Amino acid sequence: MAVIDLANPTRFLSLVNRVLPWLALATLIVFVVGLYRAMGAPDDYQQGATVKIMFLHVPAAWLGMLGWALMSVAALGTLVWRHPLADVAGKAAAPIGAAFTFICLVTGSLWGRPTWGTYWVWDARLTSVLVLLLLYLGVLALYWTAEDPGRGSRAAAVLTLVGAVNLPIIKFSVDWWNTLHQPASILRMGGSAIDPSILAPLLIMAAAFTLLFFTLLLAAMRNEILRRRVRTMRLMQAREMPA
Amino acid sequence: MTTLVALMLRDMRLAVRVGGGALMGALFFLIVVVMVPFAVGPDLKLLARIGPAILWLGALLASLLALDRLFATDYEDGSLDLMMSAPTPLELTVAAKAIAHWLTTGLPLVVIAPLLGLMLNVEMGSMGWLMLTLLAGTPALTFIGLIGAALSVALRRGGLLLAVLVLPLTIPVLIFGVAAAEAAIAGPTPFGPAFTILCALSLASFVIGPFAAAAALRYGLE
Numbered sequence: 480m481a482v483i484d485l486a487n488p489t490r491f492l493s494l495v496n497r498v499l500p501w502l503a504l505a506t507l508i509v510f511v512v513g514l515y516r517a518m519g520a521p522d523d524y525q526q527g528a529t530v531k532i533m534f535l536h537v538p539a540a541w542l543g544m545l546g547w548a549l550m551s552v553a554a555l556g557t558l559v560w561r562h563p564l565a566d567v568a569g570k571a572a573a574p575i576g577a578a579f580t581f582i583c584l585v586t587g588s589l590w591g592r593p594t595w596g597t598y599w600v601w602d603a604r605l606t607s608v609l610v611l612l613l614l615y616l617g618v619l620a621l622y623w624t625a626e627d628p629g630r631g632s633r634a635a636a637v638l639t640l641v642g643a644v645n646l647p648i649i650k651f652s653v654d655w656w657n658t659l660h661q662p663a664s665i666l667r668m669g670g671s672a673i674d675p676s677i678l679a680p681l682l683i684m685a686a687a688f689t690l691l692f693f694t695l696l697l698a699a700m701r702n703e704i705l706r707r708r709v710r711t712m713r714l715m716q717a718r719e720m721p722a
Numbered sequence: 723m724t725t726l727v728a729l730m731l732r733d734m735r736l737a738v739r740v741g742g743g744a745l746m747g748a749l750f751f752l753i754v755v756v757m758v759p760f761a762v763g764p765d766l767k768l769l770a771r772i773g774p775a776i777l778w779l780g781a782l783l784a785s786l787l788a789l790d791r792l793f794a795t796d797y798e799d800g801s802l803d804l805m806m807s808a809p810t811p812l813e814l815t816v817a818a819k820a821i822a823h824w825l826t827t828g829l830p831l832v833v834i835a836p837l838l839g840l841m842l843n844v845e846m847g848s849m850g851w852l853m854l855t856l857l858a859g860t861p862a863l864t865f866i867g868l869i870g871a872a873l874s875v876a877l878r879r880g881g882l883l884l885a886v887l888v889l890p891l892t893i894p895v896l897i898f899g900v901a902a903a904e905a906a907i908a909g910p911t912p913f914g915p916a917f918t919i920l921c922a923l924s925l926a927s928f929v930i931g932p933f934a935a936a937a938a939l940r941y942g943l944e
Contacts, residue, residue, distance in 0.1 A: 558941060606893075613890040620886050625877050633941035634873045638887060641869060641934050 486563050488704050495701045499694065506690040513687045516680035532590040534681060538688040539583040543611060544646055545692065546576020550618070551643040554636035564700070566632030567707075569639065570622050571699035575692060577615035584608060603652035604660035611649060614642040628707060725810050726818040733822035737791075748830040751784040755838040766843045773844035774852055774903035778896055780838070781831045781856055785863040786885055788827040792819060792868065793875040793939075802875075806939060816939070817932040820868045828860035844907070851906030851913060855920060859899040862924040865931030866891045872935035876942020895923050 485491050513534070523530035550572050556565025587605070588598045599605065618635050625631020653660055664672040671678060737744040758776050762768060769776075796802040805815050835856055836849050844852065870888035877883070902916035 558937070610890050610893055613886075617887045617890060620883055621873065621877070624883055630942055631877065634876050634938055637869075637934055637938045637941065638873060641891065641930070 488564065488567075491564060492701060492704060495697045499697055499701075502690065502694045502697065506687065506694050509683065509687040509690055513680060513683040516683055520677050520680050526594055529590060529593050530677075532586050533677075534684045536583055536586040536590060537681060538685040539579045539586060540608065541685055542688050542692050543576055543580035543583050543608070544649060545689070546572050546579060547611065547615070547639070547643065547646060549696075550576065550639045554639040557632055557636040558640075564704075566629070566636065567700050567703045568696070569636060570628075570632060571696055571703050573615060573618050573622060573635075575695050575699065577612065577619060579688070579692070580608060580612045580615060584612065602660055603656040604649065607645060607649040607652050611642075611645055614638075614645060618642070628710075725808075726814055729805075729815065729818045730822040730825075733819055734826055736795075737822070737826040744826040745830055747784040747788040747827045748834050750787060751780045751831050751834065752838060754780040754783060755841060758842070770843040770845065773839060773842035774907060775900050776842055777835055777838060777844070777852065777856070778859075778899050778903065781828075781835075781860060782863060782889075782892060782896060784831055785828060785860060785867060786888060788823070789864075789867040789871045789884060789888070791827075792823050792871040797875050802939070802943075806943065812936040812939065813932040816868060816872070816935045817928075820864055820931065820935075823868075824861050824864040828864050831860060832856045848907040852903045855899050855902045855906070855917060858917065858920050858924055859895050862895045862920070862927045863892055865924070865927035866895070868931045868935045869938065872938035873942065876938060895920065895927075898923065 485494065517531060517534040520531065520534075522528050550569045553565045553569035553572065556562040557569065584605075591600070592598050618638055621635040621638060622631055625634065665678070665681075673681070755776060758772075759769060762772070793802060796805065806812055808815070832853055835853050836846075839849050839852065840846070867884075867888050869891070870884045873887055874884045898916050898920040901911070902913055902920055905911045905913045905916055
């Protein structure tokens with residue numbers, strides 16, 4: 480079965496039904512391994528055990544940005560390549576990405592209180608991630624206020640592409656501006672600056688979060704396809720009713 | 723070219739006539755700025771401190787509320803369909819409409835800013851610089867708002883949806899506009915860098931806005 484066959488919603492649904500249980504199982508296993516390694520990681524010499532919030536905060540941040548990147552690709556699929564399932568993917572990814580961004584902000588805020596002394600500060604990184612959350616909420620508003628799913632998705636696709644300019648701003652904000660948030664320490668010139676004993680659990684947790692994202696995404700896409708089918712059947716039924 | 727000029731003149735003429743709403747934006751700006759001393763108290767030093775920020779916020783909100791007018795009336799009477807099926811590229815058409823909109827909505831905001839600055843005890847010597855930042859920044863607000871207006875006319879949902887879509891995109895304009903204004907009035911930081919970034923944002927939105935708005939109209943109204 481070629482990838483192009485997945486454009487057929489029925490084939491896609493049958494694939495999801497086969498794959499989803501295994502994906503969920505894999506997510507669970509990697510989460511267990513990741514959390515075990517995270518608990519076993521050494522404490523920070525300055526922050527003590529609070530550094531372990533990082534194992535939730537950083538992957539959530541990465542997934543929040545991955546969500547928008549995926550939505551941007553889906554937006555291109557909707558507008559440029561007219562892939563039938565692209566708008567389903569974009570609509571399904573939006574709430575999940577928004578949730579991860581929200582988790583990132585909340586865990587970061589809870590981490591900031593003991594270490595920086597404040598729950599919130601208006602530095603470049605925090606502000607741009609907050610703007611990302613607002614953009615997510617805007618796209619969700621577009622998806623949910625459109626009566627016609629197709630038209631709403633096209634409008635949301637345009638907004639997604641416009642908002643994609645925020646992603647490089649978030650990534651490089653800590654380098655361009657002098658901020659309270661820590662500068663880049665993993666994906667930077669000169670290699671990672673984190674000790675392997677902490678980097679390894681972090682990457683395992685990131686993998687777990689990514690698997691969770693895709694599990695939820697496939698399930699949400701299945702729900703959206705079924706939802707649209709129900710809507711179509713209702714419309715057909717209404718059309719056949721006596722005037 | 724004459725098509726675009728004719729379109730601009732048409733929009734400007736419609737805006738200044740009865741029901742056009744051209745000066746409503748300026749009136750709303752006035753009302754918002756008058757509300758602020760009621761809310762924060764009449765302490766003149768405090769008002770002077772937050773004056774540039776209040777002027778910028780008022781200009782932002784006034785621009786936002788006027789954006790409805792950009793496409794809604796044309797959509798209702800069918801002119802928008804004519805514009806979309808015309809030989810002139812849709813990107814240029816919406817850019818012309820946005821320029822006309824800025825001339826009738828954004829420019830009055832800049833003109834009455836000194837009067838409002840007086841009410842907020844903003845230092846009059848630096849008022850010229852503040853007007854310059856508004857002059858450079860209000861086009862960015864109009865062209866970014868153009869995107870939101872195109873998205874919400876396609877969905878026929880006005881009101882707050884437009885604000886929710888547009889406001890996050892205008893945050894950089896607000897940040898640099900206020901930074902430039904405060905640099906001119908008080909700050910140790912120089913006026914130049916913030917102002918040039920503000921101009922850059924306006925120029926960038928002048929390009930990106932029409933393309934995104936045309937795409938939104940095409941895909942939303944097909």
